[in-house]
Amino acid sequence: MREKLRLNNNWQYIPNYIEGMEKVKQWQSYELVHLPHSNIELPYHYFDEKLYQFISCYRLPIQVDKKYTHKIGILRFEGVMAYAKVFVNGDYIGEHKGGYTPFEFDISHALVFGKENMLTVIVDATEREDIPPFGGQIDYLTYGGIYRQVSLTFYDKLYIQNAQIKTNKLYQDKKELEIDVYTHNQTALETVGEFKLVMTDDHNHVVYEGNKQLDIGKDIQKGHLVFEDITDIQLWDIHNPKLYTVSLTLLGDTYEDTFTTKIGFRECKFKEDGFYLNNKKIKLMGLNRHQSYPYNGYAMPKRVQEKDADILKHECHVNLVRTAHYPQSVHFLNRCDEIGLLVFEEIPGWQHIGDEAWQKIAINHVGEMIQRDWNHPSIILWGVRINESMDNDAFYQQTNDAAKLYDTTRQTGGVRCIENSALLEDVYTMNDFVHDGHDMVLRNQQDVTHLDHQVPYLVTEYNGHMYPTKKFDQEERQMEHVLRHLRVQNASYAMDNVSGAIGWCAFDYNTHKDFGSGDKICYHGVMDMFRTKKFAAYAYGSQVSPDVEPVLQPVTFWARGERSIGGVLPLVILTNCDYIEFKYGDFPAKKIYPSKSMFESLPYPPVIIDETIINPSEIGEWGMLWEDCDIIGFVDNKKVIEKKLAKSPLPTDLRIQADDSTLHAEEKDATRIVIEALDQYGNLMPFYNECIHLDLTGVGRIIGPEVLTLVGGSIAFWVETVNKKGSIDIHVSSMHFDKQTLSITVQ
Structure with missing residues (x-):
């Protein structure tokens, strides 16, 4: 039976790696940190992009119980930017190139059971030309650190490594589960595996049980299971995202293992006349998302990742998000499953294609992405090209083939910005920036593809750099910003052969000196970096039934x-x-x-x-x-x-709101707090740039500075826990408004 140890607390961290320190038994000085962790806390803007591009070192003492002596220990990293080299007790275990996909190692042979072991990770956050997306210029930053979670799972010597669960016969009363199960057998004996499947609904009621046998060979093997006659099932869709928990247990005399995941019964298909979910045509309206935040870069915990999905679905009211330009947190994707937000996920990259070795890593990223995420019902399309790159048919035939090898249930796309690009994938996905405020809003499909027939077609970016707009910009610019988003969506809705359009982008983001404004921010979002709205956010938010929310x-x-x-x-x-x-x-x-x-x-x-x-x-x-x-x-x-x-707006209220009033203490947790200066009618005061002083007492810390200035009438910050129970009190003071205190419980 598997046992999972979460390795996210109490890491020792030294920002400047010195050769050989992975073999030193005791470090004289270090910083104690918790994961997810950014290798450096950055300013909001106007900072040198080289600040986070250095080699650091992390280590974690792990006490391994003797009860695991005869188990298989698999060490898993969800994301390390951008190159990781792993050691256990000073011995080299392995390395991984790429910061956006998971990787794991069998470390059983290196562990000393019943004693303390030392796990060490060298993290190279420089922009190495041998690792995608690097080698050219990229319009985003790739913040360093072990910025996602780490775990060590102990298994019996025969266990389920992974399972892809496909839902069939969706429109029949009796549905079917088809499972490709990947077993890892280190017993040196072939056997017949007994598999028990239990499926429960969101109320933990059992809706189906079944048993199957499967011949299991040595080492890693792919097996095939089919469970039939599944009744009383609701389909997953954007308005009713019905999820079921599937537990697949492998039983034997000397082993037992259970693989658990959530699934949704649904069918998605891009056709020549649009996108269909469960045979119902849906016009896709979406936004692109970067996973970055002020100060902490990529290193935000589960709750904050989930909040981004909620903002997109429930505030912007879009039905699709593109994970630009890389696979994103599983917590974000899980939340998309839960709330019915469709996802277009793509491999890491931006315009540049490297040499053959670089391309091989990119192809590996296709497999790592799909094998991690193939059970998410929210994911409707795999992106298998480097964003906005030139054609490279030999390379892209391999990425497309890799996607088809791992997943036959979803279509592929490849985001391009050039016309007459070879269509090797299933869907022609195009960044269309033709609209410059004049009559041309979107290109005709066949003017882009140069084909003599219609194909499945999706607009994956528009606006963005064509009309960057700050939250505090003058009103005429903000109005034109709104109208450009509306015009493109209007054009998309008018074209039956366009599945939809995904705006660039949801949130402003830090970038390299080669892009964006002089302060190294791309003000391309319909919201700012703190996830507070510009007017353009309401261009999307208003496209929802007033029964859901009047706007x-x-x-x-x-x-x-x-x-x-x-x-x-x-x-x-x-x-x-x-x-x-x-x-x-x-x-x-x-x-x-x-x-x-x-x-x-x-x-x-x-x-x-x-x-x-x-x-x-x-x-x-x-x-x-x-x-x-x-x-x-x-x-x-x-x-x-x-x-x-108001004809004469006056500063009347300083509204302070936390996204969450309760946080968890067992691992790093965080929540956003938004501060808004409001007039007598409750409207934001966009030019009121009051200085805000923060003071925190209790079991937490403020991410970023403790003195802030309102930007466009508001500002936000995040508070994170320090793995202790208790309370957090945030005291907010300014020159004009009375001091206020907001309390958060950590339990």
């Missing part, structure tokens, strides 16, 4: 002198309401409907108020008094939402 967001700071020529017209109001009532000052309220003529294909067009709807004299011409505004949204002739805009 009413005017794209304005409501000031007559904010725009170049004064006034607020044209005024874009992002909403999913049937109509609005707009009232300015003492003028009569006007009923105004969404602009369906301009956005005829968008599910919920915005309201656009211009001089054909409201005369400038009715909204106060230059030199007249400026007044309050009241906007009310109606659905089925009922008021569902209201927004008031």
Whole structure:
């Protein structure tokens, strides 16, 4: 029976590796750290990108009980950036090239049972040209460290290494599970394995049990099992993401092992006329995600990874995320499974293709990615090209073949930015940045592919660097930013032969000097790096039924002198309401409907108020008094939402909200705290740049500085635990507002 030891606490860390230190029995000085860990805490912006590009060393004392003497010990790393060299008790175990995929080693032979063992990892975070995505320039940073979890699992000498579970006969009353099971037999004897399968629902009720036998040979072997006549099953989809837990147990006289995973019964298919989930056509509307955060880079724990999925699904209301440009945390993917957020996952890379050895590693990354993630129902497409690279048919035939070898249930795509690219994959995935604010919004499919027929087609990026926009930018730019996202989505909805479009991107991110703004931030997101919204986030958030959430967001700071020529017209109001009532000052309220003529294909067009709807004299011409505004949204002739805009906004409230009020103590945990300066009507004050002082007492620490400045009227920070139970009190003070205290329980 397997036993898993989680190795995430109390690592010894030295930032500057010295040759031979992996063999030194005792280090004289070190920092005690917990995983996930970033090799250095970075500034928010304006920092040298070389700061994290160094070789460091981690070590962990492990007491290994004698009861494991005859077991197989598998050491697993979920992610180390970018090259790892592993030692146990000073003996070399192995190495791994690549920071985004997992790797593992059998360390049974190196362990001393009943005594303390020393696990040492040399971590090279430099941009080595022999490791994807490196070798050229890349528009993102690859923060160093052991930034994902580590475990040591002990198995009997015959165990289940992995299992891919396929769901068949989905539209029949009696469904089927087809399982490719990978066993590892170190008993030196061939045997007949007894497999017991138990499937439970989300209430832990058993919905199916079955038993099968399978001949098991020596070493690693792939076997095939089929379990039939499974009834009373709900299909997984984006509105009802029904998950089932599958436990597959291998039983014998001298061994027992259980492999457990979650699955969903679903079918996904890209066709020439769009994307289908369970035979139902769905227009895909998505955003790209980088997994990076301020200060900590990639090293954020489970709860924070899950929160990103929640933000995309429940705040931006998209139905698809692309993991640009690499496999991302399993915690993020698990949450996508749970909430019904579709995923397009791709291998690491950005434009550059290296030599033959580099390409071999990239092909290995295909296998590592798919074997880790093949049971996630949320994943609908494998990306098997280096993002935006030139054609290389020999290389990409191999990556595509590798994907097909490991998974026959999903299609493949390869993100390109060039026309007339060879289509070796199943789906033509294209970064289309043609829209520059003029009439051309998306290219016609066949103008891109140069084929004489339609193919499955998905737009994987748009906007981004074409119109970077800061949260604190002037109103006209923010409005155009919103309109560009709306125009592309409108065009996507209008084209039946386009499966959908994925905007670049969800969150701002740090980048190299070769890209982005002068402060080394790409302001390409519809949210900032702290996951707080720009107006463009509501362009997506408003494309949801008002039954889910009524949305009413005017794209304005409501000031007559904010725009170049004064006034607020044209005024874009992002909403999913049937109509609005707009009232300015003492003028009569006007009923105004969404602009369906301009956005005829968008599910919920915005309201656009211009001089054909409201005369400038009715909204106060230059030199007249400026007044309050009241906007009310109606659905089925009922008021569902209201927004008031102040003629003279005054700082009234400093709102402090934590994403979570309770954290866990057993391993590193963290939560975000958002601070917003609000006026008398509860609106954000975008130009109020108050200095905020933080003071933390209790069993936690603030990630980043303790003195912050509001940016665009808000700021956020993360608080992490220190593996102790108790409470965390965060005291927030500023010059204008009274001191406030927010408490978090750690249990």
